[in-house]
Amino acid sequence: MSKIKYIITTLICITAIFSCKIGQKYEPVEMVDMPDTFDTRGMGEGSTADIGWSTLYSDTILLELISKTLEHNQDVLIATARINEMAANNRISFANLFPHLGGEVAGQKEYLNYGGDSRKYSPELRANLNVSWEVDIWGKLRWANDAAIAAYMQSVDARQALQLTLISQVAQNYFELKALDREFEIVKQTVEARREGVRFAKLRYEGGLTSEIPYRQSLVELARTETLIPRLENELKLKENDLFVLAGEFPSGTIKRGEGFDPKKLPLGLPIDLPSSLLKRRPDMLQAEQKLIQANANVGIAYTDMFPSLNLIGRLGGENTELANFLSSPTWFVSGILTGPIFNMGKNKAKHNAAKAAYEQEVYSYEKAVLGVFKEVNNAIITFQKMREVRQTNEALYTSARSYHELAKLQYINGLVSYLDVLDAERQLFDAEIALNKANLEDLTSLVTLYKALGGGIIK
Known part of the structure; x- marks a missing residue:
């Protein structure tokens, strides 16, 4: 519940800022x-x-x-x-x-062999729902x-x-x-x-x-x-x-x-x-x-x-090395990036x-x-x-x-x-x-x- 309250509070604050023009x-x-x-x-x-x-x-x-x-x-x-x-x-x-919503489904298998005598296969399966939003501050x-x-x-x-x-x-x-x-x-x-x-x-x-x-x-x-x-x-x-x-x-x-x-x-x-x-x-x-x-x-x-711009990025999905345990391997990611000019010669x-x-x-x-x-x-x-x-x-x-x-x-x-x-x-x-x-x-x-x-x- 604390996470939900945190998200709701964040969205309310963003909306208040968003109303500024x-x-x-x-x-x-x-x-x-x-x-x-x-x-x-x-x-x-x-x-x-x-x-x-x-x-x-x-x-x-x-x-x-x-x-x-x-x-x-x-x-x-x-x-x-x-x-x-x-x-x-x-x-x-x-x-x-408005926020942009996208999807990603990928499967990959990586082969590694550090030093020539340490062969390793690294498979990965993932399916994510991606959200990006430039907040119009x-x-x-x-x-x-x-x-x-x-x-x-x-x-x-x-x-x-x-x-x-x-x-x-x-x-x-x-x-x-x-x-x-x-x-x-x-x-x-x-x-x-x-x-x-x-x-x-x-x-x-x-x-x-x-x-x-x-x-x-x-x-x-x-x-x-x-x-x-x-x-x-x-x-x-x-x-x-x-x-x-x-x-x-x-x-x-x-x-x-x-x-x-x-x-x-x-x-x-x-x-x-x-x-x-x-x-x-x-x-x-x-x-x-x-x-x-x-x-x-x-x-x-x-x-x-x-003035600085704010971009919010989120990802929610699943990621695992095997398909059998895929549904029991949830992942999520939230990021906020504030970028703005400091010095660019006017x-x-x-x-x-x-x-x-x-x-x-x-x-x-x-x-x-x-x-x-x-x-x-x-x-x-x-x-x-x-x-x-x-x-x-x-x-x-x-x-x-x-x-x-x-x-x-x-x-x-x-x-x-x-x-x-x-x-x-x-x-x-x-x-x-x-x-x-x-x-x-x-x-x-x-x-x-x-x-x-x-x-x-x-x-x-």
């Missing part, structure tokens, strides 16, 4: 003079994260592409494997907090476990940030593909109009109504417009290949198209959350904070390395200082990331508002250019203006149509950028 507890970084709100510019308040990407983007083909990308993109698969790796590493760090193993948890959470947040980026990339590439489709359609329509212009100019020239110059000018305009077709065909194929690879597929065939290219079908604005809430929701900011937590834990590990102190400097770097990196978020969100809000204005002015420009073109054609047929006036009207109409198509694309992509900046896109 020295080092600086992590405290969130407080940003000085951080604005309370973003420059919302008339947009409502709320959380964009509550708007899933399947709600924001209504094009079924785009939704299908995003789903494929989130499931098959190689970067997502790499990030998922990384999460599994960090989860296993976290399990290892957690297991180090100062909290080193718990700091290591905190660091492992932070590393695991970084991998989770990194995958979410990657998913958010991929959703934005797929949406932007798809809108760019649709814009190229529209531009290609405009060019083909213009080519047909140019061919009709050549036919009409030729008839007037051959009929003696005009000189050869208008006819030759119409041929030049036709040839100039036709040079745009192969360039656009190349850009279309390259953009399709980009989407195939994003979705984890080999570039082959064509990407299906969905609904028409109309930015008016998308929301007029998005709810803008408070900065403090956004920083706690954006995956990249969560990842940056987990880096801080890991760096702080590494400081704790380096600090506790300057190596442990330098490690602690290095860990503190690394933590300081992460603090500055986090502050830089916060500033970057403010810039990104404010830029996205401004761009979103201005691209709407640009689209509206380009719509007005296109309407005016179309009226001017129709009037010039009518007056040319009636002989009131020259063919140069018609060509000028056609060029202005073509440029206005291309500019409106570009403005529509910029309007769409500005919404994609704002959605990503506000941390939306994770919820389907």
Whole structure:
């Protein structure tokens, strides 16, 4: 009974010591003079994260592409494997907090012959249950476990940030593909109009109504417009290949198209959350904070390395020279080893200082990331508002250019203006149509950028 009391008392003392955890507890970084709100510019308040990407983007083909990308993109698969790796590493760090139990069964026969005339055989059979435990007196193993948890959470947040980026990339590439489709359609329509212009100019020239110059000018305009077709065909194929690879597929065939290219079908604005809430929701900011937590834990590990460590070792089993008497030959062994640094030229102190400097770097990196978020969100809000204005002015420009073109054609047929006036009207109409198509694309992509900046896109 005295041995049992001794063991119980020892375990109680060890547990009391085990509860000690020295080092600086992590405290969130407080940003000085951080604005309370973003420059919302008339947009409502709320959380964009509550708007899933399947709600924001209504094009079924785009939704299908995003789903494929989130499931098959190689970067997502790499990030998922990384999460599994960090989860296993976290399990290892957690297991180090507890005693390790192992077994040993061995049999051996040793031959000895000292001096050449003293032969002796020394057999031995043993079976032991071994226990080893590094007692976490100062909290080193718990700091290591905190660091492992932070590393695991970084991998989770990194995958979410990657998913958010991929959703934005797929949406932007798809809108760019649709814009190229529209531009290609405009060019083909213009080519047909140019061919009709050549036919009409030729008839007037051959009929003696005009000189050869208008006819030759119409041929030049036709040839100039036709040079745009192969360039656009190349850009279309390259953009399709980009989407195939994003979705984890080999570039082959064509990407299906969905609904028409109309930015008016998308929301007029998005709810803008408070900065403090956004920083706690954006995956990249969560990842940056987990880096801080890991760096702080590494400081704790380096600090506790300057103090002694206690290792307990125990063995219980049987040992004998013969199998017959094995069960009646118990053995046990208990050992406690206290080790610690005495003199190492300040190596442990330098490690602690290095860990503190690394933590300081992460603090500055986090502050830089916060500033970057403010810039990104404010830029996205401004761009979103201005691209709407640009689209509206380009719509007005296109309407005016179309009226001017129709009037010039009518007056040319009636002989009131020259063919140069018609060509000028056609060029202005073509440029206005291309500019409106570009403005529509910029309007769409500005919404994609704002959605990503506000941390939306994770919820389907």
